[in-house]
Every structure is written in C-alpha cells, then in structure tokens.
Amino acid sequence: MAGNDEFTLNDSKRVVPLNTWVLITYFKSAYNLLRRPDGTFNRHLAEFLDRKAPANANPVDGVFSFDVIIDRGTNLLSRIYRPSIAEEGQPSIVGLEKPVNSSEIVPVIIFFHGGSFAHSSACSAIYDTLCRRLVGVCNAVVVSVNYRRAPENRYPCAYDDGWAALEWVYSRTWLQSKDSKVHVYLAGDSSGGNIVHNVALRAVDSEIDIWGNILLNPMFGGQGRTESEKRLDGKYFVSVQDRHWYWRAFLPEGENRDHPACNPFGPRGKSLEGVRFPRSLMVVSDLDLTQDWQLAYVEGLKKSGQNVKLLYLEQATIGFYLLPNNDHFYTVMDEISNFVSSDHQ
Numbered sequence: 001m002a003g004n005d006e007f008t009l010n011d012s013k014r015v016v017p018l019n020t021w022v023l024i025t026y027f028k029s030a031y032n033l034l035r036r037p038d039g040t041f042n043r044h045l046a047e048f049l050d051r052k053a054p055a056n057a058n059p060v061d062g063v064f065s066f067d068v069i070i071d072r073g074t075n076l077l078s079r080i081y082r083p084s085i086a087e088e089g090q091p092s093i094v095g096l097e098k099p100v101n102s103s104e105i106v107p108v109i110i111f112f113h114g115g116s117f118a119h120s121s122a123c124s125a126i127y128d129t130l131c132r133r134l135v136g137v138c139n140a141v142v143v144s145v146n147y148r149r150a151p152e153n154r155y156p157c158a159y160d161d162g163w164a165a166l167e168w169v170y171s172r173t174w175l176q177s178k179d180s181k182v183h184v185y186l187a188g189d190s191s192g193g194n195i196v197h198n199v200a201l202r203a204v205d206s207e208i209d210i211w212g213n214i215l216l217n218p219m220f221g222g223q224g225r226t227e228s229e230k231r232l233d234g235k236y237f238v239s240v241q242d243r244h245w246y247w248r249a250f251l252p253e254g255e256n257r258d259h260p261a262c263n264p265f266g267p268r269g270k271s272l273e274g275v276r277f278p279r280s281l282m283v284v285s286d287l288d289l290t291q292d293w294q295l296a297y298v299e300g301l302k303k304s305g306q307n308v309k310l311l312y313l314e315q316a317t318i319g320f321y322l323l324p325n326n327d328h329f330y331t332v333m334d335e336i337s338n339f340v341s342s343d344h345q
Contacts, residue, residue, distance in 0.1 A: 053128035059084035107140040114190030122146035151249035162199035193218025226292035265300030272304035279307035285316035
C-alpha cells in the first residue's frame with residue numbers, strides 16, 4: 001500500500017506546480033480526517049481547518065465585497081463581489097447596493113463553491129480569491145452562495161439554497177443592466193458545478209432567464225464503473241471510494257448513484273430535448289477520474305439539442321483553476337471571459 005501511495009504522490013507531482021500540489025494535498029489530507037466510516041462528518045474540525053477570508057468593503061485589487069443574508073429561514077448567506085471605481089474610495093452602506101452601470105451590460109455570476117457538497121464555504125479564502133478574479137476577468141458582479149452542506153443537510157438542500165439565491169439576485173433592481181434585465185450566469189466547480197445544472201433545471205419552468213452555465217470539473221457520477229475511474233482511481237488526489245462516500249452523504253438515504261442529482265442523463269434523468277436550457281461552458285480535466293461522467297453530461301446536452309462548449313484540458317488535474325501558476329488557469333479564465341462577454345459585444 002505504501003508503494004502505491006508513493007507512486008501516486010510522485011505521479012501528481014510531475015503534473016502540477018509544487019504550490020498547487022501542496023495545496024491540494026493539504027485539502028485531501030484534511031478531508032480524510034473529516035470523513036468518518038459511519039457516514040458522519042467532523043464539522044467542528046472542518047471549520048477549524050478551513051482558512052476563511054472576511055468580506056472587505058475596502059477595495060482590494062479593484063474589488064470590494066460584503067455579506068448578505070438572503071434567506072433568514074435557513075440563514076442563507078451570500079457574499080457579493082463588485083468592481084470598485086478608483087475615485088470613489090470605500091463605499092458607504094448605501095453604496096454597497098449602488099445600481100450597476102446603467103450604460104453597459106453587467107454580467108452577474110452566481111457562484112457555487114466546490115467541496116463535494118461537504119467542504120468549504122463562500123468564505124473560504126481559496127474561493128474568495130477565485131471570485132475576486134472572476135470579477136476582474138469578466139467585469140462582473142459575483143454572488144458566492146454559502147449553501148448548506150452534507151451530510152447534515154442532504155439533497156435537495158443545496159439546490160434549494162441555489163434556487164433561493166437565483167430568485168434573490170433576479171429580484172434586485174440594482175443588479176439590472178441598461179436593458180432593465182439582470183444578466184445572470186451560473187458558475188461552480190466540483191459539487192458547485194452539479195448545483196449549477198440542477199438550479200438551471202428548476203429555472204426551466206420559471207420566468208427567470210439564465211444567460212449561461214459555467215461548469216468546472218463538475219461532480220457527476222453513476223452506478224457503473226467507468227474506464228476513467230478504473231484508470232485514475234487513487235491517482236491525482238482522488239479515489240473512487242472518496243467519491244462514493246460523498247454521494248452517500250448527499251443523496252437521500254437508500255438512494256443509489258443513478259439518482260438524477262448524481263446522474264442527470266442516466267436511466268432516471270430528465271430529457272432536455274425541446275427545453276429552453278441555458279448554453280453551457282464545460283471544463284473537463286483529463287486527469288480527473290470522473291471525466292467520463294462529465295463527458296457523458298456533455299453528450300446528453302448535445303443529444304438534447306442544447307448548446308454546449310467543451311474545453312478538454314490535457315494533463316490537468318482537479319483544482320488547477322485555484323492558482324494562477326499554470327497555462328490551463330489562464331486558458332480557462334480567457335474562455336470564461338469570452339463566454340460571458342459574447343452576449344453583450
């Protein structure tokens with residue numbers, strides 16, 4: 001077993017920059033401490049280990065942020081990130097919700113953090129940094145959702161919170177662009193990418209328009225064992241056993257991985273043929289063991305006649321987009337910027 005671990009560590013070291021390797025290895029070690037064999041989770045230790053970043057009304061790198069409780073019934077918090085204007089300085093309380101530039105189209109990206117439905121938060125430092133980057137790259141407002149996590153809050157709590165955030169954003173007049181519309185995009189990585197799909201699915205029968213979905217290594221799965229799961233099991237930071245633990249923690253008790261939340265185009269999935277579904281940007285890493293499920297999702301969208309762009313990255317692992325120390329990071333940021341800006345050029 002020790003030999004296999006050594007091979008796995010050396011293998012991943014050859015692919016990712018050292019600081020990324022250290023970061024993801026730290027996360028993996030912490031995650032292993034937090035998961036219990038009986039399906040429970042050490043939430044107190046998780047909060048202690050998760051490095052948080054406070055909201056900052058003083059602009060940092062051209063971005064300021066503030067926290068808002070958008071649903072007092074569930075204590076649902078979201079962190080709002082906005083580009084600052086140099087001559088304005090620190091905004092007042094009223095200025096936090098100053099209307100966006102009425103002479104332009106301003107994208108509003110609702111972001112769902114990753115962590116396999118169990119880890120991290122909207123206040124996690126690594127996601128605070130990512131959301132700030134998205135503001136600068138896309139010249140957008142970003143709303144990062146602090147959804148309830150499993151196993152304490154199983155399906156569909158995360159989706160309910162995502163839907164509540166979407167309704168809240170869509171109802172804010174100060175987020176409307178020059179055409180009196182809120183130009184909403186949904187984005188997320190890992191479990192957050194899964195939430196993107198399921199919130200967009202709820203919006204199908206509503207009056208809410210979503211301009212696009214951005215899915216970074218989204219967390220999908222199924223009952224079968226795919227070729228990529230067999231080939232990459234235990235390599236590059238993730239094992240099949242890890243994935244299965246998180247699905248058992250999130251799905252309704254007694255359900256299997258062909259539940260539509262896990263396998264959206266599986267035997268119990270909903271067809272999107274003829275459905276007004278947002279166009280999608282799908283980012284897949286070729287060293288992510290769940291890539292076959294992600295590619296199956298892309299094929300499901302295509303077969304349904306939906307608009308999807310696949311960005312398949314060779315020699316990329318999970319989490320590559322968290323640090324600006326690799327070419328893939330800049331490729332993805334450019335793709336996201338182009339995807340968001342293409343609606344208002």
